[in-house]
Amino acid sequence: MTVQISFTLNDRPTTVDVEPATLVAELLREQLNLTGTHIGCDTSQCGACVVHLDGLPVKSCTLLAPALDGATLLTIEGLRSEPGSNRMHPMQEAFREHHGLQCGFCTPGMLMTAVALATEKPTLTEADVRHGLEGNICRCTGYQNIVVSVMAGAAAMNAAKGE
């Protein structure tokens, strides 16, 4: 038995029929073909699946699809410098500039967490960033360049706001 849910996905109204037990990460990847949201674990530890639900970062592997009804969801595929733009978000640019990724698997989740961190607190210290990334595991980079990237991305987001 499926239920019908309607929500805003990356700025577009979306209506889908889902099995009630479907996880948001599965819905995105299997039904909606948005495979940028990754599944890296089964214990909600790794953070590769982080998306924004109504502006807040959530691990989409722990959220049931029916909870999306009426909500606004942003995934890595929808992350842009501004709505409708083709330009990358300043946080994405910062990760590229500062080599904040290697294999790229944890990167979408890292970016979504990073954007949320920088949105929540405009002046991030290194300690804030390290603490804020606790729920996102990266095995490649040793985090150093991710931390540098997030701080640079946050600064760029602030600068853009001030324009």
Add this chain to the structure above:
Amino acid sequence: MGNVIGIGASPKRKEDQRFLTGRGNYVSDIKRPGMTAGVFVRSPHGHAILRGVDKSAALASPGVIAVLTGDDVKTDGLGSLPCGWGISDAKGVPMKEPPFPMLAQGKVRFVGDMVAFVIADTPEQANAAAELLTVDYEVLPSVVGVLEAVRPGAPQLFDDVPNNICCDWELGDKAAVETAFRKAAHVAKLSLVNNRLIGNPMEPRAAIAEYEPGTDRFTLWTTSQFPHVVRFLMGALVLNIPQHKLRVVAPDVGGGFGVKQFHYGEEAVITWAAKRVMRPIKWVASRSEGYVSDRHGRDHVTEAELALDETGKFLAFRVNTLANMGGYLSTFGPNIPTNLYGPLLGGVYTTPAIYCNVKVVFTNTVPVDAYRGAGRPEATFVLERIVDVAASEMGIDRVEIRRRNMIPKEAYPYQTPVLVQYDSGDPMGCLDGALIAADVKNFGIRKAASASKGKFRGLGYSTYVEACGLAPSRFAGRLGARGGLYESATVRVHPTGQVTVMIGTHNHGQGHETTFAQIVSEKLGVSFENVDIVFGDTDRVQFGMGTYGSRSLVVGGAALSKATDKVVAKGKKIAAHLLEASEVDIQFEAGNFSVAGTDRIKSFEEIAGAAYVPHNYPLEVLEPGLEEQAYYDPVNFTYPGGCHIAEVEVDPETGTVTLVNYTAVDDVGTVINPMIVEGQLHGGIVQGVGQALFESAVYDEGSGQLLSGSLMDYCMPRADHMPMMKVATHSTLCTHTPMGVKGCGEVGTIGSPAAVINAVVDALSHLGVTHVDMPATPNRIWRLLQNASLPVAAE
């Protein structure tokens, strides 16, 4: 010619755009028409006789297409998983090599051993049916530790492997070592454990297999570091599929660290099953499944002794190690604790005599194989720990004892007593650089500041050498390798002058698309943007051994360099014809062919165009087209090295070790892209820090259950575990690779565990602590402090 970006520059990575926008293409992202889902049923027991599998309820479950077991494998007459290295003992007796069936037959030998494969229309249906499978096990006692496994009366995994010993391997001059020990003024002794690790690339393993009846061809998409080797091992040795009928693709792979460089049974089962059910099948491991099926790393128990003269000069080094292989021999399994361990026990020192005995042991655990560093971190850890022990016992400063024994820069090339000859290096230079970068001279001030807060501060050194770019084939063959260790590259110049490179290495985070493009850009003078690097597909790439052992740039880069030289050589012949000059007068510089001393010139694009539009072309002496291929088999290993210095603070109240400073100065030879090298060093260091402080695969003796079976129980380093690291390179050039490169992928993981543990021991040395086993968890440190001979108090 546009934007030439060559060696030594740090362009932003070509591969980043797709990863940053969620458009990477990992195996689990791929869908095929009519695709089914496969689920492996794995043994819940460490050791059991497999009496039978009742498939009936599972087969009757909705959506189920097939259930396959070891009996089906036997009926179809398929091979078992091959081991890529055959080692022998000192008398030349080959290792015991029991078969490793792709689905268990007769017995299961570790928790996670594959018993059956269930295929259904959806993953939910396959999972539901897997629950209905009735497996009749007769449970036997398990043995998981190497010390327990070799004891008389221990559970025996294989009838024909007495005492569970696969091979009793040795290296070095035992008699010379014994003589040296008799003359020693001091002998330092150390018993240690090198903890079992789980690689944990962030992308779990996955595979999709498809059979096309029209062409009788198979395609396997798999999370692999070496698709051509999978094609060879699986096609030729397991499933009897002709190589030209089998395509293996490893697209974007989310991290490997060695864990994805083996031929896994899952790949063979899914490929075989795809033809049986005549539909594509997809299998994606969960993280927890990975914990009991990805090959594990390390797992040594070692007794070491270092003999010294009265001045602290090393006279001889003796090492006895029991190395855990797990339940079966994995692809490179027996090679890791032997050939990649023993020959590195010389380290950066002039120790004249070394002897190493390694007993390679079967236990009821996940098979152990290469994990980042593979053998070299284990060797470095033993050596760098015992050097500290010796220094402490003899009252010699830890830096000073290293200096007294280090190979001087001018002594290279240096022949060690354990097979290998280092071509170049400067350990003293790395040490000096690291001492300054780590501000060691002010350590006392920082230690006092910690003490004033009731914390113990410690400093730890690790000076190491490693062997990478595994090769040459002839040498590896003598050591038991059953394959070659060369690499291949094809440089295809298009009629417009753009370049596609097909290379046999595999990019799973190392930035090959960028680094290799830099090499081509520099060597051919073409725009960096106009170079594409293709890898990971046996239908597109001629052949290749893949990426492991920090070999990609060392061996693959050399093949690429050689192929570009051939392109230039052919280009000169074409230019000579077009410019009506002698070939010897043609020079190639900055993307132009010209006649020396004249203004007659042809651009690279013009030459490429002429090669494909041969209206005025030397057809009598030269074929059209501009595509060259090279295979490169190196003449020696390369030997990166360096010095790592860790600084820790220990809280005696909780036992928590905090890494407060970390400095690394590494000799990786020529640096093609400093940004990427730095990133590799960062990542490697943190993996080593993970081993030293957090990570351990823990098994329950007797039941064989993996107690650290998920990310909830296995502590992975997170962002807030690390300080900002200082990394730098102090490079001497490799004397035998075309570009002087040595490799950088593993040095961080090789140097760091010893540095961190030496720092922890230093922090606690005033309490009489002389050794701490890894991982130095709060619990372990706290217990140690409770048992310390001196009262717990800050200095």
